[in-house]
Amino acid sequence: MAPVPVADGGEDAVDIKQLKALVTVAEAGSVTRAAELLHLVQPAVTRQIRTLEQELGVVLFERIRQGMRPTEAGAVMVDRARRALNELERARAEVQPTPGVVTGVVTVGLLESATDLLAEPLVSAIAREQPGIELRLMTAYSGYLQQWLDDGDLDVTLMYNLASTPSLNAHRLVGERLWAVAQAADGLRPEQPISFSEAAGHPLVMPTAGHALRSLIDSAAARAGVDMDVVVQTNSMRVQKQLVLAGYGWTILPGVGIAEDVARGSLSAAPLCEPDVRRSIVLGTQRSGRTPPAVEVVAREITRQVRLAVRDGRWPSAEWQANSGAAGDE
Structure with missing residues (x-):
């Protein structure tokens, strides 16, 4: 044309x-x-x-x-x-504020594995304490969230295994182990870690190649000296779990992503060992420009909600790693 x-x-x-x-x-x-x-x-x-x-x-x-x-x-x-x-x-929300009230639109990125744990408590807390803030929640794997933050489509996001870069700040919050996940009948138990080689002896449903979680798993396989039998690859954690439930194989996921499934008995899971496979959760914000007050408020609340989840045992095998003076400390 x-x-x-x-x-x-x-x-x-x-x-x-x-x-x-x-x-x-x-x-x-x-x-x-x-x-x-x-x-x-x-x-x-x-x-x-x-x-x-x-x-x-x-x-x-x-x-x-x-x-x-x-x-x-x-x-x-x-x-x-x-x-x-x-x-x-x-900008309109920031320049026309109600005195004493923080206002603005904040776009938040949440890791797919942590969405069920954090989305509702975060929305509830902001609505209760800061009703002038409008939240927009985006969920995805870490690589996509990082790209969206770099592109300016997110104001603040959770990611993992990422250090600060020239374009963004990354504040470490949590360290957590990865788990082998299987059907309930396979009888994996949270208190009995399973070796990576034993988990890799089963057909595996994996994240797609090139994804950050897959890269972490591939690195662990190399350290363990084992070859994985990957039968299906997907870019959705929910699909990974659905395929395990359907009997296509085992999978490997962070504990926060399968806590509810294990609690209700639909899946069984055990933390990996030999090698111990871990990831660090960070809170990422844009480095350039002025940080709006609404973004600062939401960042503190995300940090607080993550810490509460770790403290209350709702984030399996997680360790709080933020400094004692980090935002959100109580």
Whole structure:
């Protein structure tokens, strides 16, 4: 498709309404649905997209059978527009605060393995103590969370086995062991560690190659001098557990990710030994720029919730590693 001609005059400029229309159409997949979400008539949304295309001199969407799909240029604009709108929303909350109340939008990254343990207590605590803060929770494996933090899509996140870098600060919170996980009938017991070589003697359901957790497991296999029989790879911890339940093999996961499953008897698990396989959980924040008060508040609350989970025994085989003066100490 040929480029859309640039409008004459040079007076037009991208405005907030156009950015909102762009992002909403991309997320909704159609102009009709976007118009409903924006409480506008469909021609108004179409006009905003066309005007933006004229100002940029590129086509932003292509029509497909299912609706509208961003072009390559459109995808770049959608990504940038989404970040610009998020920053504007955050700035508006910061410059128009209620006296004595911390306000703002904070996007939090949670490790998939720790989501069930931390998400509800964190949301509850912030809603109770800091109702002016709007939380947005994102869950994923550590590698994705680090990338999102580097890209500015997250304000604060939990990650593991990561030191501070030029672009982010990493504060160590917890050290924990990895566990062999099997069907309940296999009878693994938390108080009886199992050697890595014994666990590797079973067919294994593993994280996908290149993932940080998989790299940690591969390193342990090399130290133990064993070859793993990997029958399935997946990028989802929940799928790992489902496949173990279905009898496809054993898996290896952090204790926090299987605590509830073991407690209700759907799975059995034991910490690994020979070698002892551990990961360190860190709290990551962006290094550049000013840290908004709302982000500082949420970071302290995440730290507090992690420490409470370790102290109360809800985070299996975890050791609190933050300094005594770290945020969240009681």
